[in-house]
Amino acid sequence: MDITLTEEQAMIQDMARKFAEGELAPVAAQLDASKDYVLLQEKLQQLAELGFMGLNIRAEYGGTEAGVVAFSVAMTEIARACASTAVSMSVTNMVAEVIQAIGSEEQKAKYLPKICSGEYPAGSFCLSEAGAGSDPAGMRTRAVRDGDYWILNGTKMWITSAAYAGVFVVWAITDPERPKGKGISCFLVEAGTPGITIGKAEHKMGQHASATNPVIFEDCAVPANALIGELNDGYRIAVEELAGGRIGIGSLALGVGLAAMDYARQYMTEREQFGQTISRMQGPQWMMADAYTELEAARLLLMNAACLKEAGKPFMKQAAMAKLYATESANRACYTGLQLLGGVGYTQECPLERNTRDARVTSIYEGTSEIQRLIIARELLREV
Known part of the structure; x- marks a missing residue:
C-alpha cells in the first residue's frame, strides 16, 4: 500500500x-x-x-x-x-x-x-446530553411536529463552538414509541432562531480558547424542511458521522503529541546535567524513542482509516483503532515530554503544560477510549 x-x-x-x-x-x-x-x-x-x-x-x-x-x-x-x-x-x-x-x-x-x-x-454538532454522552440513544431532547414546524425542547451539553456557530446539527426524539435509538431524527437549526439559548461556557481543564457550552432549546420552532435526512433515521446518521469525526480528533491528538515531543527533543540537546546534555543519556533517549515510535504508529493508523474512508470502503473499526491509539499515545507523549523537561515543563512558561492539558480531553470527546474499545470488539466479533 x-x-x-x-x-x-x-x-x-x-x-x-x-x-x-x-x-x-x-x-x-x-x-x-x-x-x-x-x-x-x-x-x-x-x-x-x-x-x-x-x-x-x-x-x-x-x-x-x-x-x-x-x-x-x-x-x-x-x-x-x-x-x-x-x-x-x-x-x-x-x-x-x-x-x-x-x-x-x-x-x-x-x-x-x-x-x-x-x-x-x-458549525456545531448537538448530540450529547447530560445523561446521553457515551449512550446517545438515551437522549431526551424532543421534536414534535406542529403543522409546518417542528418544536424542539431539550438541552445539549458540551457543544464545541456553540457561542459562535452559524448552524447547529441537532438530534432529537421524534417518535418516543419506537425502540430506543429508532425514533431519533436530525435537524438543521440556524443560530439566532427564537427558542435557542447558549448557556454559560464551561470552565475546562484545557483547550480554553474553544468555546464549549450547553445549548438549550425551549419551544424552538424550526420549519418542516429543517429535517435533514430521513425521519427517525438520525441515530444511524450520528453513528456513521462520528466515525469520520474520530479521524479528525485522532489527527488533532497526534499534532499535540508531536508538538510536545518536538519541544522536548530540542530541550534535550540544550539541558545539561552531570556535565553533559541529557540527549546523551540512554534513559532520556529511550523515552524519546518510545514516544516517537508510538506517534508514528498512530499516524499510520490514521492514514489507513483516512484512506479507507476516502475510497468509500468500510472504516468504522479502523477509525476507532486510530482514535483510540492516537489519543492515548498523545497523552503519553505529553507526559513523557513534560518529564523530560523536569520542573520547567510544569510551568506555564513552557508549552508542554498547555499541550498536556489540551491532550487530555482527546481520549474523552468524540467517543471515549472505552467506547472505542467496544466498537473495535464489536466489529472484530462481527467478522467471525
Whole structure:
C-alpha cells in the first residue's frame, strides 16, 4: 500500500504547517490564557479563506474537495500549534460533511457555502446530553411536529463552538414509541432562531480558547424542511458521522503529541546535567524513542482509516483503532515530554503544560477510549 502523499495533499499539509507556525503558534498561549473568542474567530476565518473549513466538500458548494487524507494531515499541523483552533476546524468540517452526505439539494446549497467561506465562523454538532454522552440513544431532547414546524425542547451539553456557530446539527426524539435509538431524527437549526439559548461556557481543564457550552432549546420552532435526512433515521446518521469525526480528533491528538515531543527533543540537546546534555543519556533517549515510535504508529493508523474512508470502503473499526491509539499515545507523549523537561515543563512558561492539558480531553470527546474499545470488539466479533 502506497501512503505517500499526493502533490495536492502535500501542498495542503505544507500550507497548514506554514499557517500554524506563522499565525497560530505566536498567539496560542494568549488564546489559552485569555479565552479570546474574537481572536479565535479571526483565525477560523483565515482558515476558511485557505479552504480548510470544507476540505472534503465538493467544489460546487465552495469546498476544497481535497479529501479525507488531506483533512487528516492538515488537522495534525494545525493542532501542533493550537488545539483550540483545531477542534473548531474539525467539528465544522464534520458538520459540513453531515450536510453534504444527507442534506437535500436546497440544504446543501444554503448552508455549505456559508460554512466553507467562513460566513459562519463554525458549525456545531448537538448530540450529547447530560445523561446521553457515551449512550446517545438515551437522549431526551424532543421534536414534535406542529403543522409546518417542528418544536424542539431539550438541552445539549458540551457543544464545541456553540457561542459562535452559524448552524447547529441537532438530534432529537421524534417518535418516543419506537425502540430506543429508532425514533431519533436530525435537524438543521440556524443560530439566532427564537427558542435557542447558549448557556454559560464551561470552565475546562484545557483547550480554553474553544468555546464549549450547553445549548438549550425551549419551544424552538424550526420549519418542516429543517429535517435533514430521513425521519427517525438520525441515530444511524450520528453513528456513521462520528466515525469520520474520530479521524479528525485522532489527527488533532497526534499534532499535540508531536508538538510536545518536538519541544522536548530540542530541550534535550540544550539541558545539561552531570556535565553533559541529557540527549546523551540512554534513559532520556529511550523515552524519546518510545514516544516517537508510538506517534508514528498512530499516524499510520490514521492514514489507513483516512484512506479507507476516502475510497468509500468500510472504516468504522479502523477509525476507532486510530482514535483510540492516537489519543492515548498523545497523552503519553505529553507526559513523557513534560518529564523530560523536569520542573520547567510544569510551568506555564513552557508549552508542554498547555499541550498536556489540551491532550487530555482527546481520549474523552468524540467517543471515549472505552467506547472505542467496544466498537473495535464489536466489529472484530462481527467478522467471525
